[in-house]
Amino acid sequence: MDSLTQIILGAACGEVVAGKKLGNRAMLWGGIGGTIPDLDVFATFFTDEMTATAFHRGFMHSFLFAALAPWLLAWLTQRFYGGGVHQRPAYKAVAAVVWLLLFTGAAFGINSIPVLISGSVSWFILVPTLVLGGWFVWKLWQDYWRSDLNTVAAPYRTWVALFFWSIFTHPVLDCFTSWGTQIWQPFSDMRVQWCTVSVVDPLCSVPFMLALIAASWYARENRMRAVWNYVGLVWFCGYLCIYTVWHKMQVNDIFKESLAARHISWSRIYTNPTIFNNILWSGIAEGDTAYYFGQYGFNDRERAFTKISTIPKNHQLLDDLPADSRARYFLRWFSDGYYSVQPYRGDTLQVNDLRFGLLGDSLRNNNYVFPFLVFKNEKGEWDVLQNNRNRENMDTQKEAFRDMWRRINGR
Numbered sequence: 561m562d563s564l565t566q567i568i569l570g571a572a573c574g575e576v577v578a579g580k581k582l583g584n585r586a587m588l589w590g591g592i593g594g595t596i597p598d599l600d601v602f603a604t605f606f607t608d609e610m611t612a613t614a615f616h617r618g619f620m621h622s623f624l625f626a627a628l629a630p631w632l633l634a635w636l637t638q639r640f641y642g643g644g645v646h647q648r649p650a651y652k653a654v655a656a657v658v659w660l661l662l663f664t665g666a667a668f669g670i671n672s673i674p675v676l677i678s679g680s681v682s683w684f685i686l687v688p689t690l691v692l693g694g695w696f697v698w699k700l701w702q703d704y705w706r707s708d709l710n711t712v713a714a715p716y717r718t719w720v721a722l723f724f725w726s727i728f729t730h731p732v733l734d735c736f737t738s739w740g741t742q743i744w745q746p747f748s749d750m751r752v753q754w755c756t757v758s759v760v761d762p763l764c765s766v767p768f769m770l771a772l773i774a775a776s777w778y779a780r781e782n783r784m785r786a787v788w789n790y791v792g793l794v795w796f797c798g799y800l801c802i803y804t805v806w807h808k809m810q811v812n813d814i815f816k817e818s819l820a821a822r823h824i825s826w827s828r829i830y831t832n833p834t835i836f837n838n839i840l841w842s843g844i845a846e847g848d849t850a851y852y853f854g855q856y857g858f859n860d861r862e863r864a865f866t867k868i869s870t871i872p873k874n875h876q877l878l879d880d881l882p883a884d885s886r887a888r889y890f891l892r893w894f895s896d897g898y899y900s901v902q903p904y905r906g907d908t909l910q911v912n913d914l915r916f917g918l919l920g921d922s923l924r925n926n927n928y929v930f931p932f933l934v935f936k937n938e939k940g941e942w943d944v945l946q947n948n949r950n951r952e953n954m955d956t957q958k959e960a961f962r963d964m965w966r967r968i969n970g971r
Contacts, residue, residue: 566595567595570592570729571587574593577721578714578721581713581718584776589637593722593726600618600621621742622745623743629727630724660697667689736755738753739753758836762836763799764800768796775789804838807833811843815845822868824847826846827846831843831844839858844915844917851900855967860970860971874901874902875899885942891934895914899913904933910947915930
């Protein structure tokens with residue numbers, strides 16, 4: 561899921577493991593551990609796009625990494641506190657800036673959602689964010705910058721357990737999304753994807769975050785600290801493992817019934833929720849020469865996919881790519897075989913990963929969420945790049961999110 565949710569989950573795991581010993585520092589280091597696997601996104605600065613995309617949610621999201629990394633991180637953390645680095649003014653300044661940047665990024669992300677949907681800021685969200693931001697700055701000043709931080713005493717095994725659970729839960733959570741997580745690397749590049757929750761779901765994450773903030777108000781000896789942390793965990797796990805799975809099972813049945821009602825034959829289906837919610841779902845069914853795409857929302861009046869569009873496969877357009885070429889293997893592997901092909905410009909082709917659906921439920925604007933461009937590079941080799949045209953066009957995005965909001969409210 562998104563990095564903010566991973567940080568929240570990691571912080572909650574840190575609190576469970578070491579909250580009574582470390583207080584808010586358990587949340588801090590748990591949050592750091594929870595975001596470490598996503599550092600693999602920086603591979604894009606050191607290699608080509610195909611390799612970087614394949615590396616993301618690869619080894620650093622594997623169970624092997626979760627088993628090995630905590631031992632090194634625990635040793636480094638003990639050295640960090642044992643050497644008194646955390647008490648130096650220069651470190652305090654850098655850490656305070658990082659915390660402010662993280663808070664600003666999270667606040668911007670949360671407040672941008674209503675802007676994308678309605679085109680205006682929601683005061684209902686903005687005012688609490690500003691109040692929380694003021695409190696956050698005051699806490700940094702009073703309890704961090706002006707105070708002498710005590711040396712943290714925790715046994716090595718506690719740090720290992722803290723980092724293990726904060727890192728291990730990261731790839732497990734990612735398996736619930738539709739991207740695909742290579743938890744068995746380096747032994748297999750199989751991508752696990754249960755497709756029950758969107759990569760960003762505020763209803764899943766925001767209550768969890770508020771419960772964690774409430775827990776952080778209490779001293780580590782106070783019983784209410786653990787109570788609030790477990791309230792957040794129960795909400796999060798219940799939403800993820802019961803609510804979304806129940807929705808998934810219903811949508812699969814409704815999609816199959818809708819296909820049967822239209823006498824559409826298919827070999828396999830794929831369903832997943834649209835971005836930011838678990839109410840509106842997309843469905844893709846694979847036929848012999850085409851895919852069938854539709855959307856269903858739990859607020860719809862009819863219990864059916866009332867509109868199903870046909871998307872030609874056009875896989876023959878990739879015949880010029882050698883069967884064993886890296887580009888062809890990547891496209892099939894990344895999309896799990898759910899892809900359509902269409903001409904783009906000149907000899908360049910556009911390959912659409914259909915698992916992520918469209919911005920809206922209409923094919924007329926070619927608004928696929930995850931399209932790739934396939935072309936020959938300067939070396940004469942077939943290459944693959946993401947086509948970010950739709951995502952970079954803010955007007956297109958705003959209109960698509962408004963359409964999606966109307967669809968969530970029911971058809």
